Amino acid sequence: MCGIVGYIGTKSALPILVKGLRRLEYRGYDSAGIAVLNQQSEKNSETTIERVRAVGKIDNLAEKLKTMTLNSTMGIAHTRWATHGGVTEENAHPHTDCSGDIIVVHNGIIENYRELRSGFLKDHTLRSKTDTEILAHLIEVHYQGDLRLAVQKALQHVRGTYGLVVMHKNEPRKLVAARLGSPLVVGVGDKEYYVASDTSPMLAYTQQVIFLDDGEIAEITDHGLQIFNLEDQEIIKAAEHIDWNEDQAEKGGYSHFMLKEIIDQPTVIKDALRGRLVEDEGTAHLGGLNMTEAQMHSVNRIILIACGTASYAALVGKYAFERLAGIPTDVEVASEFRYRDPIIDRQTLVFGVSQSGETADTIAALREAKRKGAYVRGIVNVVGSTIARETDGGTYIHAGPELAVASTKAYTNMVAVLLMYALQFGRTRRVTVATGQRVVAALREVSEKMEKILRQGDYIKMLAEKYQHYKNFFFLGRGINYPVALEGSLKLKEITYIHSEAYPGGEMKHGPIALLSPDFPVFAILTKNQLYDKMRSNIEEIRARQAPVILIATEGDEQAKELADDVIFVPPTMELLEPLINTLPLQLFAYHMAVLLGRDVDRPRNLAKSVTVE
Ligand code: AGP
Numbered sequence: 001m002c003g004i005v006g007y008i009g010t011k012s013a014l015p016i017l018v019k020g021l022r023r024l025e026y027r028g029y030d031s032a033g034i035a036v037l038n039q040q041s042e043k044n045s046e047t048t049i050e051r052v053r054a055v056g057k058i059d060n061l062a063e064k065l066k067t068m069t070l071n072s073t074m075g076i077a078h079t080r081w082a083t084h085g086g087v088t089e090e091n092a093h094p095h096t097d098c099s100g101d102i103i104v105v106h107n108g109i110i111e112n113y114r115e116l117r118s119g120f121l122k123d124h125t126l127r128s129k130t131d132t133e134i135l136a137h138l139i140e141v142h143y144q145g146d147l148r149l150a151v152q153k154a155l156q157h158v159r160g161t162y163g164l165v166v167m168h169k170n171e172p173r174k175l176v177a178a179r180l181g182s183p184l185v186v187g188v189g190d191k192e193y194y195v196a197s198d199t200s201p202m203l204a205y206t207q208q209v210i211f212l213d214d215g216e217i218a219e220i221t222d223h224g225l226q227i228f229n230l231e232d233q234e235i236i237k238a239a240e241h242i243d244w245n246e247d248q249a250e251k252g253g254y255s256h257f258m259l260k261e262i263i264d265q266p267t268v269i270k271d272a273l274r275g276r277l278v279e280d281e282g283t284a285h286l287g288g289l290n291m292t293e294a295q296m297h298s299v300n301r302i303i304l305i306a307c308g309t310a311s312y313a314a315l316v317g318k319y320a321f322e323r324l325a326g327i328p329t330d331v332e333v334a335s336e337f338r339y340r341d342p343i344i345d346r347q348t349l350v351f352g353v354s355q356s357g358e359t360a361d362t363i364a365a366l367r368e369a370k371r372k373g374a375y376v377r378g379i380v381n382v383v384g385s386t387i388a389r390e391t392d393g394g395t396y397i398h399a400g401p402e403l404a405v406a407s408t409k410a411y412t413n414m415v416a417v418l419l420m421y422a423l424q425f426g427r428t429r430r431v432t433v434a435t436g437q438r439v440v441a442a443l444r445e446v447s448e449k450m451e452k453i454l455r456q457g458d459y460i461k462m463l464a465e466k467y468q469h470y471k472n473f474f475f476l477g478r479g480i481n482y483p484v485a486l487e488g489s490l491k492l493k494e495i496t497y498i499h500s501e502a503y504p505g506g507e508m509k510h511g512p513i514a515l516l517s518p519d520f521p522v523f524a525i526l527t528k529n530q531l532y533d534k535m536r537s538n539i540e541e542i543r544a545r546q547a548p549v550i551l552i553a554t555e556g557d558e559q560a561k562e563l564a565d566d567v568i569f570v571p572p573t574m575e576l577l578e579p580l581i582n583t584l585p586l587q588l589f590a591y592h593m594a595v596l597l598g599r600d601v602d603r604p605r606n607l608a609k610s611v612t613v614e
Pocket of ligand 1: 308309353356357358359407610611
């Protein structure tokens with residue numbers, strides 16, 4: 001996820017900005033840039049904007065800066081994690097308007113940038129492929145000597161999310177910062193201000209901070225800070241004292257990246273859905289598919305290739321493609337697929353599903369599929385990764401950088417994207433507008449339902465305390481919840497090192513039930529769907545063997561309490577969307593168990609975040 005740092009005060013800006021960027025490195029980035037208003041010398045008071053950008057590590061940027069004399073006490077800087085446009089110096093922030101007098105850094109996504117580019121701003125000279133550059137040009141259109149007012153007006157054209165900081169050459173002692181959906185914090189020092197996407201770049205200098213809220217614009221000068229809303233009314237906010245250290249600040253105050261990423265899910269799922277759902281038509285539109293309608297109609301088989309958690313997200317996709325689109329769909333673990341002789345033809349559509357886009361087995365399997373003539377597309381998180389580059393189209397899941405080795409938010413966003421693809425294909429085949437509209441509406445409600453589950457964090461922690469001494473666990477689910485059981489079990493294994501098995505509920509009596517005893521707790525997903533009664537019978541069989549039962553059940557299901565030792569209630573949703581909800585308690589349970597057992601939650605033993613070797 002991109003990072004922003006800004007400074008205005010009495011100290012030399014450059015070291016503060018570079019150090020601030022380094023503090024933001026944890027967020028992940030692929031390029032970095034800096035801009036300062038440079039006062040030539042005491043005698044020559046002319047102000048110029050100096051901008052330096054570099055692809056790759058901040059060291060590359062720092063190396064370029066060594067050769068320059070940038071004499072300034074204010075500036076802005078940015079680490080970019082590509083979302084629109086490749087990883088190039090031209091696409092790195094800060095971006096300018098036509099004149100080069102306005103310079104902006106931005107986090108977030110401007111959804112309507114294409115329309116603005118070819119419409120309202122068609123006469124402007126755009127130099128990058130980014131959505132951000134649009135902002136500089138919109139501000140240019142509205143600038144009449146007051147930067148804050150110009151930003152306010154410019155933002156009225158914009159659909160999407162932003163956290164941005166802007167400077168103008170003609171107002172050399174002013175920073176303007178604005179937020180909608182992408183965090184920004186102002187640090188208040190002694191005759192100086194910091195602004196950043198989180199508190200980590202400023203904590204070495206001040207612990208007095210003001211968190212901007214959505215729809216707020218801050219005007220920051222040497223003389224003070226004023227905050228306004230988009231209607232130009234002033235908002236009075238007092239600075240608050242935070243006593244996080246820099247490490248805590250990186251994690252947004254959470255003790256681990258994994259917990260932060262679990263908590264991020266209600267937000268990032270909106271990023272996956274943003275601009276892709278079409279209410280009126282009851283469908284989704286994932287432009288990156290790059291297939292004509294005729295090609296879409298010709299597809300008679302889908303193969304989803306992935307590893308680990310991504311393969312469990314893919315399994316949800318299989319149920320969705322088959323139910324909504326009626327297209328036979330298989331999930332293939334990449335390491336197996338690449339060494340089989342898979343039957344693929346020109347009517348087969350293959351999706352590679354991967355957070356990193358760099359998993360060696362998935363890359364090799366996709367190359368094999370391509371060689372055999374299939375349509376090959378990617379569902380990937382990391383922009384510009386190998387899978388993103390080597391496939392002929394596809395979709396970014398927009399989960400933002402995932403830093404904990406155990407995948408959480410990437411899983412839910414993969415599921416969201418797969419559901420949207422299934423809907424898009426379904427609408428060209430057998431799904432009616434009305435059904436499509438119900439899916440769209442249900443997808444829109446997921447974020448709020450996730451919040452509801454996260455509010456039960458303390459209860460789930462208490463369950464982890466109760467069950468922390470067990471050495472074995474079962475995870476059971478049926479239908480769309482079987483992948484949820486697989487994912488819950490993998491999470492527990494990965495970060496607690498506790499043995500766990502996942503099975504479809506109906507399979508227990510074919511062998512695994514022999515393992516059951518009072519020492520073998522079973523986590524079962526019993527939500528109100530078409531397999532409720534079947535799953536209920538499976539749970540009765542387990543109870544008869546005295547195994548402790550923890551249920552994930554639908555709110556209001558009183559019978560669930562009688563069946564289980566403990567119940568986690570979840571809000572109801574459409575059956576196909578249940579994995580987006582039901583997986584969250586399992587992530588939290590694994591997380592709290594790992595913390596209680598003293599495990600290295602974010603970096604579990606023997607595992608790598610990105611498995612780039614076979
Ligand atoms: C998930 O918690 C794992 N660490 C792992 O299974 C992961 O999902 C797998 O290695 C695939 O990675 P990818 O999504 O980057 O391709």
